[in-house]
Structure formats: C-alpha cells, structure tokens
Amino acid sequence: MNAQPDKPQAGPEVRIAAHLAEDMAAVNALIRDRMASEHAPRIPEVTAHLIEAGGKRLRPMLTLAAARICGYEGNDHQKLAATVEFIHTATLLHDDVVDESERRRGRPTANLLWDNKSSVLVGDYLFARSFQLMVETGSLRVLDILANASAVIAEGEVLQLTAAQDLGTTEEIYLKVIRGKTAALFSAATEAGAVISGAPEAQIRALYDYGDALGIAFQIADDLLDYGGSAAAIGKNTGDDFRERKLTLPLIKAVAAADAEERAFWQRVIEKGDQREGDLEQALALMTKHGALTAARDDALAWSDKARKSLEILPEHPLRDLLSELAAYVVSRIN
Amino acid sequence: MNAQPDKPQAGPEVRIAAHLAEDMAAVNALIRDRMASEHAPRIPEVTAHLIEAGGKRLRPMLTLAAARICGYEGNDHQKLAATVEFIHTATLLHDDVVDESERRRGRPTANLLWDNKSSVLVGDYLFARSFQLMVETGSLRVLDILANASAVIAEGEVLQLTAAQDLGTTEEIYLKVIRGKTAALFSAATEAGAVISGAPEAQIRALYDYGDALGIAFQIADDLLDYGGSAAAIGKNTGDDFRERKLTLPLIKAVAAADAEERAFWQRVIEKGDQREGDLEQALALMTKHGALTAARDDALAWSDKARKSLEILPEHPLRDLLSELAAYVVSRIN
Numbered sequence: 001m002n003a004q005p006d007k008p009q010a011g012p013e014v015r016i017a018a019h020l021a022e023d024m025a026a027v028n029a030l031i032r033d034r035m036a037s038e039h040a041p042r043i044p045e046v047t048a049h050l051i052e053a054g055g056k057r058l059r060p061m062l063t064l065a066a067a068r069i070c071g072y073e074g075n076d077h078q079k080l081a082a083t084v085e086f087i088h089t090a091t092l093l094h095d096d097v098v099d100e101s102e103r104r105r106g107r108p109t110a111n112l113l114w115d116n117k118s119s120v121l122v123g124d125y126l127f128a129r130s131f132q133l134m135v136e137t138g139s140l141r142v143l144d145i146l147a148n149a150s151a152v153i154a155e156g157e158v159l160q161l162t163a164a165q166d167l168g169t170t171e172e173i174y175l176k177v178i179r180g181k182t183a184a185l186f187s188a189a190t191e192a193g194a195v196i197s198g199a200p201e202a203q204i205r206a207l208y209d210y211g212d213a214l215g216i217a218f219q220i221a222d223d224l225l226d227y228g229g230s231a232a233a234i235g236k237n238t239g240d241d242f243r244e245r246k247l248t249l250p251l252i253k254a255v256a257a258a259d260a261e262e263r264a265f266w267q268r269v270i271e272k273g274d275q276r277e278g279d280l281e282q283a284l285a286l287m288t289k290h291g292a293l294t295a296a297r298d299d300a301l302a303w304s305d306k307a308r309k310s311l312e313i314l315p316e317h318p319l320r321d322l323l324s325e326l327a328a329y330v331v332s333r334i335n
Numbered sequence: 336m337n338a339q340p341d342k343p344q345a346g347p348e349v350r351i352a353a354h355l356a357e358d359m360a361a362v363n364a365l366i367r368d369r370m371a372s373e374h375a376p377r378i379p380e381v382t383a384h385l386i387e388a389g390g391k392r393l394r395p396m397l398t399l400a401a402a403r404i405c406g407y408e409g410n411d412h413q414k415l416a417a418t419v420e421f422i423h424t425a426t427l428l429h430d431d432v433v434d435e436s437e438r439r440r441g442r443p444t445a446n447l448l449w450d451n452k453s454s455v456l457v458g459d460y461l462f463a464r465s466f467q468l469m470v471e472t473g474s475l476r477v478l479d480i481l482a483n484a485s486a487v488i489a490e491g492e493v494l495q496l497t498a499a500q501d502l503g504t505t506e507e508i509y510l511k512v513i514r515g516k517t518a519a520l521f522s523a524a525t526e527a528g529a530v531i532s533g534a535p536e537a538q539i540r541a542l543y544d545y546g547d548a549l550g551i552a553f554q555i556a557d558d559l560l561d562y563g564g565s566a567a568a569i570g571k572n573t574g575d576d577f578r579e580r581k582l583t584l585p586l587i588k589a590v591a592a593a594d595a596e597e598r599a600f601w602q603r604v605i606e607k608g609d610q611r612e613g614d615l616e617q618a619l620a621l622m623t624k625h626g627a628l629t630a631a632r633d634d635a636l637a638w639s640d641k642a643r644k645s646l647e648i649l650p651e652h653p654l655r656d657l658l659s660e661l662a663a664y665v666v667s668r669i670n
Contacts, residue, residue: 121492128485150463
C-alpha cells in the first residue's frame with residue numbers, strides 16, 4: 001500500500017478564492033481596466049504596485065461570496081467587488097502618507113517610491129473610480145451602503161489620530177476606530193453583495209452582521225498579535241503599537257485596571273512617550289497581571305462566534321461553510 | 336437738488352449671492368450640520384477653518400442658480416450645493432498637503448496649523464459626507480455626473496503633477512489639467528442643478544457648457560494674472576507659477592514659438608529649475624515677443640463668450656442675466 005501522508009488543507013481564504021476563480025478573474029480584469037488613465041500613466045504605475053503586491057483580495061471575495069450565497073446570477077457583484085478593492089487600496093495609499101510608514105506588504109510604500117503627492121492624488125483617483133463603478137450598478141441602496149461605509153472609515157481614521165496617546169480612550173471608542181479601520185468595509189462588502197442579489201432583508205442583515213463581526217474579530221486578533229498573542233510571546237514584530245503609543249484593546253484593558261503606580265507608568269510611556277529599555281516587557285507584565293491579553297482574546301473569539309452564528313439563517317451553500325471557516329480562521333492565530 | 340454720485344455697483348457674484356440669500360443660508364446650515372462629528376471634533380475644527388474663511392461659495396451658487404433658472408421649487412438643490420462645496424474643500428485640503436503650500440485664502444493652511452494627517456483624512460471625510468448628501472437626492476443621473484467629475488478632477492491633479500517641468504506639455508494637456516482643476520466641478524455644479532430640476536436636455540446641456548466654459552475662462556485668466564496679465568506688469572505676486580515651473584498657457588505658447596536659443600533658456604529655467612536673477616523678466620519678454628500673453632487673453636475671452644452664448648436658450652430669469660455678467664466678470668481683470 002502506498003499510504004500517503006495527509007496533505008495539510010489550504011486555509012479557507014485560499015479555498016474561497018478557488019471556488020470564486022472565475023469571478024475573481026473578471027474582477028481582476030475590471031481592476032486593471034479601470035486603473036488605466038490615458039494621460040496620467042503615473043496612476044496605474046502607483047496602483048499596480050499596491051494591487052498586484054498580492055494582497056489576499058479578501059474584501060472583493062466577501063462581496064462575491066455573499067452574492068453567490070444569495071443565488072445571484074448577474075455580473076454587477078463583480079463591479080462591487082472591484083469597488084471595495086479600490087476603496088481599500090485608496091485608504092492604504094492615504095494611510096501610507098499619514099503614517100509615514102516605510103513598508104507595506106513587504107514592499108516599500110508608494111510614498112517612498114514616488115512621493116506623498118502621488119499617494120494622495122492617486123488615492124483620490126481610485127475613490128473616484130470606485131464611485132463610478134458603483135454608480136454603474138444603478139442601485140441607490142448599494143450607493144447608500146458604500147457612502148455610509150466611507151464616512152465611517154474616514155471618521156474612524158480621524159478618531160484614531162486624535163485617540164492616539166490618549167489614556168482616556170475607552171473600549172467604545174476603540175470599537176469605533178476598528179470598525180472604521182476594518183469592519184466597515186467588510187460589512188459593506190458583504191451587505192452590498194446581498195443587496196445586489198435582491199436577497200430578503202433577513203439575509204442582507206445576516207451578511208452585514210457577518211462582515212461586521214468578522215472585521216472586528218480580525219482586527220482585535222491583529223492588535224493582540226502585536227503583543228505576541230494572549231501568551232505575550234515577544235518576537236521580532238512585537239510592540240509596534242506600543243512604540244507608536246496606540247491605544248489598542250489589550251492596552252486599554254490594562255489601563256482600566258491600573259493602580260496609581262501603574263497609571264504613572266502608562267502616562268510616562270504612552271502619554272509622554274518617554275520609553276526606555278524594558279518598558280515593553282513591563283507593559284506585557286501588567287497586561288498579563290490584569291488578564292488584559294486573555295480578555296482581548298476572549299473578545300475576539302466572541303466576535304468570531306457571532307460572525308459564524310449570523311450565517312446560520314442563510315441558504316446552504318459551500319461558500320457559506322467556507323465563510324464560517326474563515327471566521328474561525330481569523331482568530332486561529334491567537335488561540 | 337441733491338444729486339448723489341453713482342454708487343459703484345457690486346460685482347455679479349455679490350448680486351447672485353443676494354438673489355440666492357435664502358438658499359445660501361440653508362446651504363450654510365447644511366454644511367455646518369454635516370461637518371459635525373460626534374467623536375472626532377478635529378473634523379469640524381479643520382473644515383470650519385477652511386469653509387468659514389470666506390470663500391465666495393461660487394460653486395454652490397452655480398448649482399442653486401442653475402436650479403432656479405430651470406424653475407426648480409424643491410430643496411434637493413441645496414444638498415447638491417453643499418455637496419460641491421464639500422468636494423471643493425476636500426480638494427483644497429488635499430492640495431495643501433500636496434503643494435506644501437503655506438497659505439490659503441490669506442490664512443495659514445490646515446496642514447501647517449494641524450498636520451498633513453488631518454488634511455488628508457479630513458479631506459476624505461468631506462468626500463464621504465458629500466457622497467452621502469448626493470445619495471440622499473436619490474438621483475442616479477446626478478450621482479453619475481458627480482462621479483465623473485470626481486474622476487476628471489483626480490486625473491487632472493495627477494496630470495498636473497506629471498506635466499510640471501515638462502516642456503512637452505501641449506495646450507491639449509493644459510486644457511485637461513484646468514478642466515480637472517476648475518472647470519469639471521463648475522460644470523458638474525451647473526449640470527447637476529439642471530438635472531435635479533428635471534429640465535429639458537437642451538437646458539441641461541446649456542448649463543453644462545456654461546459651467547465648463549466659465550471654469551476654463553476663469554482658470555486661464557488666473558494663470559495669465561500670475562504673469563501680471565496681458566500687459567505683463569510685474570507685481571509682488573507675479574511669477575509664482577514660473578518659480579514653481581508650472582506649464583500654464585502663456586508659457587506653453589511661448590515655448591511653442593521658441594527658437595533654439597530661447598528653447599535652451601526654457602530648458603534651463605523650467606526643466607532644470609536653474610533660475611537666476613532677471614529670468615522672470617526674460618520669460619516675460621519672450622512671452623511678449625511671441626504674443627503669448629495676448630493670445631492667452633484672447634483664449635480666455637473666447638471661452639467667456641462661449642459661456643455667455645450657451646445661456647441664450649435658457650428661460651428668461653434675473654439669475655440667467657447675472658450668470659452672463661459673471662462670465663464677463665471673471666475675465667474683466669485681464670482686459
């Protein structure tokens with residue numbers, strides 16, 4: 001007998017992509033087509049750099065999957081999928097200017113390769129292009145969803161800016177920030193997919209809830225991993241948020257439980273930004289002492305559960321099961 | 336008899352504002368209301384700085400006037416007027432980052448008072464808000480107009496960036512740049528006002544043409560004034576475009592007529608950016624020699640005429656006459 005060792009199964013996002021291969025090829029063609037600018041060749045140059053850097057295309061896949069689960073048989077969901085990828089890419093371009101970040105997806109950011117000017121203006125161009133694409137679908141309700149998501153995204157970004165270094169940041173504000181940063185576009189992606197399919201209200205609501213909870217779970221997990229996960233393992237990528245004095249969930253929970261002496265520590269390192277050798281280790285010790293890391297993990301798991309439960313009322317479909325796996329997958333790194 | 340000296344008449348933009356006082360008050364209230372952000376007070380802080388700096392509100396007035404001329408009696412034109420002002424303000428915010436300009440409308444720019452981050456993100460917020468406002472009107476055709484205008488604006492900005500310092504810039508490219516910079520939002524403002532009123536196609540087309548030609552005339556005049564007007568009078572604000580090596584119409588015309596020696600001069604000062612004492616005077620002398628300044632003035636006057644002629648098919652209305660005066664007014668400074 002030639003027993004073969006079990007081949008490890010690919011992650012759900014890979015299997016979703018395989019399931020949607022034909023749709024995704026159409027979306028990619030649409031993206032290339034709409035990036036083009038006859039007179040401003042700088043535009044595709046900048047965006048191709050980002051779009052072809054091999055992001056997972058998670059957001060367009062959410063739109064396509066939502067539409068297919070709801071039985072959609074047209075092509076407008078492809079336009080909406082390209083729309084959300086353009087919006088996502090535009091926010092990355094603007095974030096790069098804003099954060100003065102040097103790398104994105106393992107490559108130098110556009111604003112280092114070209115300049116801030118190109119990043120701002122090409123981002124604006126992508127917003128405009130996404131706007132044209134969604135108007136082409138002719139659905140006012142979809143336009144309403146995406147307009148509201150845009151406002152939540154922009155407000156969240158400004159909020160993140162003003163909340164940075166502010167120890168008064170609450171979990172409620174944190175939730176608004178991560179909805180803007182991640183969940184608002186996830187939920188708009190799934191909701192728009194359902195709406196364009198003419199799905200019943202309950203299914204539209206379920207897919208909105210799924211995208212919202214998935215995005216929140218994803219972002220909390222990401223923020224927790226920045227502290228090495230719930231076991232607080234220090235690695236080479238640990239502590240970026242701490243050094244940038246960002247108020248993410250583990251830190252907010254530790255600050256809320258701090259005694260007077262601990263509070264003075266947080267004020268020094270976060271508010272004043274006076275960080276010394278050993279401070280990250282001290283921060284992790286305080287988070288562990290107050291159970292802030294495990295509490296953040298539990299929150300992420302609860303949002304992941306909520307995402308999976310919201311799928312239950314949807315019609316049976318292989319993509320429904322894959323979306324459920326995806327919700328488990330995004331928190332698997334912190335378990 | 337108490338003969339009084341004639342009181343000089345106010346400019347047409349002031350009389351248009353007076354004629355639309357009630358509408359404008361509603362638009363201003365809408366702008367204040369929609370700028371507000373419960374959790375991000377930075378947003379109204381930044382935008383109020385710009386919006387209340389006393390711009391002429393020319394763009395919202397164009398929308399309101401177009402709607403009124405077409406006999407509109409609803410309120411949606413006010414939402415569209417606020418929309419175009421938000422788009423305009425957002426582009427100013429993004430331009431300020433891009434140009435690293437230090438002053439705007441006589442005040443320090445937002446990016447000096449706050450930072451680049453706020454300018455980029457608050458600009459995005461205003462775009463999102465304008466998007467919500469236009470969706471509220473429920474007119475897909477208006478959304479299409481504004482989506483297309485947004486793309487022309489963004490593409491024009493990128494084009495301006497890549498065309499700077501490039502002596503190969505043609506008048507055709509210049510026209511695309513200034514449509515993006517000025518005329519696209521003017522024509523979208525007037526066209527949207529006509530569409531929301533349910534005006535006949537010929538009137539919609541006429542108001543589009545008016546806004547387009549008005550914007551082009553306005554921008555050529557502005558660019559010509561940067562060289563002191565057609566008489567090339569050097570003043571304290573003369574030559575900014577020359578120093579920034581921008582390819583505006585007078586320069587493009589002078590370069591097109593240059594002999595070999597003159598071409599070497601343009602290459603040194605514009606392409607290489609090696610500018611010395613007396614170079615601006617030399618540039619003006621060359622423009623005068625080739626009639627570039629008077630030719631640019633003639634172009635502006637021709638566009639102004641086109642704007643006025645396009646109004647002829649519209650119904651009689653005091654605002655129609657004022658728009659006609661406005662088209663003459665924007666080129667009166669260069670006559």
